[in-house]
Structures are given as structure tokens and as C-alpha cells.
Amino acid sequence: MESLNDDCVCHILEFLPLVEQIKMARLAPRFQELLCLIVWRKPRYRKVSVSDSMLEPLSKEDYVFFFELTSAAMEELYIWNVHKKAFDSYLGRHLMRPELAFYLRRDYRNLRELCIADESMNNSMINTIAKSCLQLRSLSVSSAYITGKYIVALTKLESLVAPECSVELSYLTELLKVLPLKHLDLTSNRHPVEATILQAEGSKRLERLGLSDAQDYGFPLADSLPQLTTLVVSYHKVSPQDQLDMLETTRKRVEGYEGKFPKRLQSILCNVVDVEVALEQIAGLEKRQPRESPKFSELLKIMYFLSNAQVADKSSP
Template sequence: MERLNDDCVCNILEFLPLVEQIKMARLAPRFQELLCLIVWRKPRYRKVSVSDSMLEPLCKEDYVYFFELTSPAMEELYIWNVHKKAFDSYLGRHLMRPELAFYLRRDYSNLRELCIADESMNNSMINTIAKSCRRLRSLSVSSAYVTGKHIAGLANLESLVAPECSVERVYLAELLEQLPLKHLDLTSNRHPVEATILQAEGSKRLQRLGLSDAQDYGFPLADSLPQLTQLVVSYHKISPQNQLAMLDTTRKRVAESVGKFPKRLQSILCNVVDVEVALEQIAGLEKRHPRDTPKFNELLKIMYFLSNPQGGDKKSP
């Protein structure tokens, strides 16, 4: 192979599984260079998930080697609870995959999107990301230890998805003013943030917003944010009676707006399906985007027949 030109070598390397590619990279500097500069620059290697099937056959040593060589070219990276990965010993003392800190130490000079679903994430790690991911446009994290500190250091960030975090109002106001955010999801945040979003001038750039326990299902926010097209709301500690009462006030709010309620809204999502349907009706979305209504009577008949196939069609005497 050493006599072949670079194009021929790359064609051969591309047909090899990742395990064999890594063996070739270790074999000669030329192969490593061709893999790093050409083969591993393909989209498949620039958009990586730690649960990707191509990584499964790798031993820990090869896994680390691959990430060290390819991280500078990565554009999207998805990391899921690394501490729950399989162990290579019965006692569970040696992880087959590196810990979260390993990923954060890499060079991500071209990374655009980063998703870390790991409950151990904290502000210090966010600070590391802000320093190593200068081009990051989308960040997804979920951890009670993330308060919003250092996120403003991600100057190009357009999307922040941070459910079940502890984003504090002072940091939220800071990042809304300093970052070009278009998508913000703070559902199940441990601090109330609705008032901060309403007051921040930077909120007017938001096109998609997700939050929990919003007043009147977030409709006041939809009125105030001129670019908003998608609204996601969730409720967890509200009684059915209070939900019905809030639906009534929301319906009145829209009725009294005399056509001023924003027709730019394209979707409203809620964790309570019945409420979501009601909100779509209130906002007129069911006319713009018709949806199939479940035929509950038919479903009940099927469920009853399956649970009682012998007597499902029998009439009582």
C-alpha cells in the first residue's frame, strides 16, 4: 500500500471497519494523516454519538485514541450518561468508556452542536465548554447543578435546551441580553423564570420557547415575543380544577384580544394531551394544522374485546 497514491489508499481505508482503520492509523504516520484529514472528515465521523453503533466494537484504548484524533473536526457530539456504560469487570471497577471529564478536555474548535445528558454536569464543566467550543451554536444539558453561570461565554449560541436545570434569574437575564438566542427551553427549571423572560429585551429574538408553570399557558409570552412561533409548556403540580380555571382565563384572554393574538404561532405543545388539544383550539391551530382525534369509543371496544374475547360480543340476558 505504501506505493499507492493517496486517493487509492483513502478508498481502501474507507471500506475498512473502524477497528481496522484505527489499526492502520497506528501502523504508519501516513495512514493516520490520511484518515484524519480525509476519511474521518466525512459527515459520519463529524456527527458523533457515544452510543453510535460504529463505536461499539472499540476497546477503551482505541475509543480514546479515536476521539483524540477526530475531536478537532467534529461538528455535532451527543453524550449520554457515560457513568451508566458497561463495565469490563464483574466488580465494576473499570469502565469500558472514559468518564465525562475526558470528553470535555478535547479540542472542539469546529463543534457546532453539543448535547450532554448527564446529571453530573456542573458550572465548572460549562466553563470548560465555553473555552473549548468557541463556535458552538446549540447546547443541550440537563442537570440540577447547572445554574446558567458561564453560558454567556458561548458568544455564538443560538439554541439552549436546559430542562430540569437550576438556571438562576440573574444568569438568565445575562445570557438573554448577550447571546443571539432563538431557541430557549427551560422546562422544569428549579427557579421561576417567566418574569425574567418577559422583561429581557433579548427575549424578542426567541422563535421557540419552552417553560413550566407559565401563566395562562404561556399566552402572555406569545403576545409579547414578536418572533415566537413555537411554544412548549409543562405542568406537574397543578390540580385539574386549576387547569380548567386557567383554560377559561386563557380562552377569555384570546377572545378579548380582538384578533391581536399572534397568528404566527405554528405549534403549541403541552405535557397534558387534553390541555394541548384545548390550547390548539383556543389559538385556532387545529384549523391551520388539522390533527387526527383519537376515536376513544373504538379504542375502548377493542380493549374490552381483547380482555374478554369470549364474551365481548355477547348480549346480557
């Protein structure tokens, strides 16, 4: 191997599974350098999920080694409930994966998208992310401990997906004013955000918006935000009769706006069992860890197919 040039060595290394690549990286500085500079900068290593099958065979030591060497080249990172993951040791014991803080302390100078599904996320961790992820364009988090503090330090952020968080209105006003946000999802936020979004000048940049319990089925938002292309409104504890009324009202409003709302109002989600998964699978507003499909109400399916059928009718010859 030592007699081969760098191109030949990299070609060989690319054929090895990740476990063997890490063994090679430990053998000699040359192999580690080539792996870090060339092989581990391939697309499959720039987009990493802790649930990725390529990481499953790694021991905890190799797992940590891999993240320490490759984090600077990562562009997308998805972290799901790390406390539920475990390794099998040679003694038959279960070794837990590193705590969430391990991932946040890495060098992410090239990271563009970060998605963390962990209820222990808090403002201090957001502050750590702001210091290490200077190029971050998209952030997805879900935790009641996140109030919006420090998010404004992510100056290049264009997409913020923060369902079931506690984003305070003062921080939301600042975020909409300072950040170049185009996509905002505050579904099930603990504070009512609709009025703040309507009043903020920066809201006019929004192209995608998700929130809960909007007034008048979300039509004031669709009217006020000129760049909006996707609006998803979720409602909780809605009676069957109210659902039917919402469906009929929405249908009439869509028909009366001469093709404007079939394109701009994608769907209204009613009585959803799992709002987060619904937004992912139906509206495409966020990326979430793989989970079982939620049990949607029949009305939700009807509304979804109707809204899409109307869009198709408008665009067909």
C-alpha cells in the same frame, strides 16, 4: 498499499469498518494522516453520539484513540450518561467508558452543537466547554448544578436547552442581553423565569421558548415576543378539571386572535410524565438520548392534535 496514491488509499479505507480503520491508523503515520484529514471528516464522523452503533465494537483503548484524533473535526457531539456504558474486555470483565471529563478536555475547535445528558454536569464543566468550543451554536444540558455561570462566555450561542437546571435570574438576564439566543428552553428551572424573560430586551430575539408554569397559559409571552414562533409551556400537578379549563380557555383564546396564535402558540403540555421527552417528541425543542416514549395523558394528545389541526386549517386553500 504504500505504492498506491492518496486517493486510492482513502477509497480503500472508506470501505473498512471503524475498528479496521483504527488498526490502519496505528500501522503507519501516512494512514493516520489520511484518515484524520479525509475519511474521518465525512459527515458520519462529524456528527457523533456516544450511543452510536459504530462505536460499540471498539475496545476502550481504540475508543479513546478515536476521540483524540477526531475531536477537532467534530461538528455535533451527543453524550449520554457515560457512567452507564461499558466495554467487554478479553478477560470477560466490564471496562467503563471514560469519565465525562475526558470528553470535555478534547479540542473541539469546529464543534457547533453539544448535547450532554449527565446529572454530574456543573458550572466548572461549562467553563471548560466555553474555552474549548469557541464555535458552539447550540448547547443542551440538564443538571441541577448548572446555575448559568460561564454560559455567557459562549459568545456565539444561539440555542440553550437547559431543562431541570438552576439558572439564576441574574445570569439569565445577562445571557439574554449578551448572547444572540434564538432558542431558549428552561423547562422545570428551579427559579421562576417568566418575569425576567418578559422584562429582558434580548428576549425579543427568541423564536422558540420552553418554560414551566407560565401565567395565563403563556399568552403574555406570545404577545410580548415578536419573533416567537414556538412556545411550549409545561404545568405540573394539574387537576383533571383544571386541565379541561385550560383546554377550553386556550381554544377560545386561539379562535379570538384571527390566526395569530394558531401559528405562534404550538401547544400547552399538561400533566406530563416526562417533560423532557415530551418536549422532544411533541414540540421538537431538544435532542435527547433514545428513551421509551412517555405515557402522555389523553388530554395532552387531544390538545396537540387540535393545535395542529387549527394550523392546518389556516394554511389550507
